[in-house]
Structures are given as C-alpha cells and as structure tokens.
Amino acid sequence: ETGVTQSPTHLIKTRGQQVTLRCSSQSGHNTVSWYQQALGQGPQFIFQYYREEENGRGNFPPRFSGLQFPNYSSELNVNALELDDSALYLCASTAGRSSYNEQFFGPGTRLTVL
Amino acid sequence: GENVEQHPSTLSVQEGDSAVIKCTYSDSASNYFPWYKQELGKRPQLIIDIRSNVGEKKDQRIAVTLNKTAKHFSLHITETQPEDSAVYFCAASIPRAGNMLTFGGGTRLMVKP
Numbered sequence: 001e002t003g004v005t006q007s008p009t010h011l012i013k014t015r016g017q018q019v020t021l022r023c024s025s026q027s028g029h030n031t032v033s034w035y036q037q038a039l040g041q042g043p044q045f046i047f048q049y050y051r052e053e054e055n056g057r058g059n060f061p062p063r064f065s066g067l068q069f070p071n072y073s074s075e076l077n078v079n080a081l082e083l084d085d086s087a088l089y090l091c092a093s094t095a096g097r098s099s100y101n102e103q104f105f106g107p108g109t110r111l112t113v114l
Numbered sequence: 115g116e117n118v119e120q121h122p123s124t125l126s127v128q129e130g131d132s133a134v135i136k137c138t139y140s141d142s143a144s145n146y147f148p149w150y151k152q153e154l155g156k157r158p159q160l161i162i163d164i165r166s167n168v169g170e171k172k173d174q175r176i177a178v179t180l181n182k183t184a185k186h187f188s189l190h191i192t193e194t195q196p197e198d199s200a201v202y203f204c205a206a207s208i209p210r211a212g213n214m215l216t217f218g219g220g221t222r223l224m225v226k227p
Contacts, residue, residue, distance in 0.1 A: 033214065042120075042203050042217030043158070056214050059115075090157065099146045099207040100165060103215060105157040 003027055004093050004106035012112045013081050021076040021109045025093030031055070032074040033103060034066060037088040049074055050097050078111075086113045116141040118206050120218025127194050128226050135221045137204035138186040146207040147180060147187050148215070153200045161202075162189070194225045 003026035013019050025032050031050045035043035045058035049068035063079040072093070078085060088110050092103035117140040127133050139147075145166040150158035164171045164178045164187065171178050175194075180187040191198055201222050205215040 031213070035215075040220075042118075042205075042220050043215070045214045045216065048214060058214070094213055097213055099209045099213045101213050102148070102160055102163070103213060105150075105159070107157050 004091065004104050006089075006091055006106040006109050008109060009107070010110045010112075012114065014114050015081055015083060017081050017113075018077065018079045019081060019111060021078075021089050021091075021111070023074045023076070023091035023093075023106055025072045025074070025091075026104050029093035029095050029104070030072050031094040031097055031101075032068055032072065033092045033094070034074070034076045035090045035092065036060075036085075037090055037108070039087070043090055046076065048097075055097060081113045083113050086111060116144060116206055116208055116216040118204060118216050118218040120204050120221060122221060123219065124222045124224070126224045126226065129194060129196060131194055133189075133191045133194050133198070133223055133225075135189045135202055135204070135223075136186060137188070137206075137218050138184075139206045139216075140185065141206070141208055142182075142185065143208050143210065144206040145209055146213075147178070148205050148207075149178060149189050150203045150205065150217075151200045152203065152220075158203060191223075194223075196225050196227050199223055199225045 033048040034046040037043040047057040094101040148163035152158045177190045204218040
C-alpha cells in the first residue's frame, strides 16, 4: 500500500450542494494530482498542484477547484454538484513534476450525487 | 491534447495462457507510459512502466513494448494466474504537461482456472 490517504471514504450529496475531499500525500512528495474515475472508465485528470500552486488543469469546469497546503496535503472542492459528478475521486502524489515520476494513488473517495 | 485508446475492453483467458493488451496514443511528445492494475474497489497500482527511449522492458511475467513510430505500446502477461484478474489501464505522460497522466479506457482481464 502507498502512504497516500484520502478522506472521506464515501460521501452522499444532493444536486446543487458543495463538497470538499481531502488527500494526504506520501512523505517527501510535493506534487498532488486529482483524477475523476467514472464507473467503468479510466481516470480523468482534473488538476495538479506543485508546491501550493496549480500546475496544470484538465478539461473540468471552474466549479472544480483545489488547494495545496504547506505540508503538501491537498483539497478538491466541487461546487453546484451535478448527477454526473458521481464518481471515484483519486488523488496521486509524486516526488516532483517530472513526467517520469511514478504517481502513487490513494484509495479514493466514492462520491454519490442524488 | 493527448488521447489514449486501449483494446480490448474485456479479455478472458485460461490460466497459464498469455494475455496482450494494446494501447495507442496521439501526441508524439509523450515520453512515459505506465501500466496500472486496479482490483475491484481498490486503488490503481503501477505494475510496469517504460520510457520513450526504451523499446521493451520486462519484469518477471510482465513485459511492455513500445513502438514510437506507430505510437503504440502493449502489455504482455505470460503464464497468467487467477490473481492477475483485474482491470488494467495504460497511460501516457507528456513533459510539457508535468506528470499529468492520460489514461486509456481500461481492459477487464479475467483468468479462468
């Protein structure tokens, strides 16, 4: 198992609500990426944080936002939840921004939007 | 942006047989190609990766090949075992995008005893 942890494990929300998901990166890792994995599909990149700054963003609307803290843990915030936001949200931590660096995934947060 | 296609979506083999999963990518700048295994309800775990300056890499029963000209890469699993049953994802990474991964759609591998 990796040292990446996520909370909560499961979450149920209703349309229009807001949600905050949390990720603690592996010790020594300063880069955190967030992915959305819909049922039966591959993970889709949301955004990446490197040393507290956004370092890249995928094709997700602005209601998906994030933060990275000085200890390199991270939050993913989603506003105005939609039914299609139901998915497994994965964070992955890396030691640096190089494309060769292995990404270590957390166990994910399963979000259900009703 | 990068696009990764993966085939087949499902693959069923007998225990002991070989399994091959193929992926193609669109951006010639991609230089890192990891493969992840995801068991039901669990996190994706890296099983093997290859860099663009290498054509083939092997780790025990698992091997990956890369053809940069054709922009495709493949995962080969020999002597399959029931515990190899899982969903496998290929991915590609582009230097200008940091280490953002673009994943394929996944292959569900079922190894029948």
